[in-house]
Amino acid sequence: MKRLFPILSVLTAIFLAYAFYQAWWVAPTDAQQGDVYRIIYYHVPSAWTAFLLFFINFIASIQYLASGKASTRTAAKWIVTVIGVAGVIACFLPPAQRLIPAGMRPSAVATTVLLIPIFYFVIGWLFPGDRLDVLAVTTAEVGVVFCTIVLVTGPIWARPVWGIWWAPGDIRLTSTLVLWLIYVSYLVLRRFSNSAQTELLAAALAVFGALDVPLVYFSIWFFRTQHPQPVIGGGGSMDPRMLDTLLISWMAFLCFAFLVCWSRFRLELLHREIEEAHAMESLGGAAAGASLPLSRSAR
């Protein structure tokens, strides 16, 4: 494991450099926007990565909330399975298809719905017990970093194209800002709350926060907005070379996000081990009249 991380880091750096080369020199220039459109190769992959991380945070938080009792765990497994199966079937029934926004393929929605049970069982298997909470805080923090990039690169792109930095009241922009604020408050809660219930409160907040992700994604279909239509699964279209570059960029950012999450996960585990050791030291030292102060340095 100790050797794997540096090897993967080097490979990811090469992949990111290749994605950068594709974005600047291989992808064709946009006929309307010129070269500034190339911001898409950082803006959109960052948004997709943030959504994926918040989705993992959502699944881990639900699992953590349900992990208290065996009966709750079993009930949650059945509910998630039923949601997955019923959701996939519904996507191909005409009455439910009318609810799917125009331009979006039912198979794309069905695949997304199917990811809920798949992620639920895979995450539950890979991260048992308290590791679910460690995964939740990890994905929330790294997700906030990627969401920050979306909120910074978006206005930088908007200024030359729309003529304004920000469109006040625009549902896509506002809901993304709200999403960022929800997860920042999640991290603030975890950082400053001393309650024994902090993990449970944070998990509940994360479940409600994740409800904003579909609102952000679908807002451009259901509301009038300045933001353009999505290029994948939506009404927009794109040159195949541009699309290839976008997917390469996203893969590179996913690899990078994986490595950052891995580091943050190890950091959180180390932090918890040291807190536990400090607590044991305090218990043992109480009798001897000496104890170490509790560590809070990882947060």
Next chain:
Amino acid sequence: MNAVKFLIAAYVATWVIHGVYLGSLVRRFGRLRREEREVKASGFRRSASGLQRED
């Protein structure tokens, strides 16, 4: 449209944000490693289940 400066600004901003975050991770790791050494010095050792008190 001469907007290349916006393109460069967006790319630089992205890597500045990632750099700041990675820097914070490195700083926190350094601080925790120091604390880990202190804890080990006070009679704990690393095992498969984390830091355990030496008997």
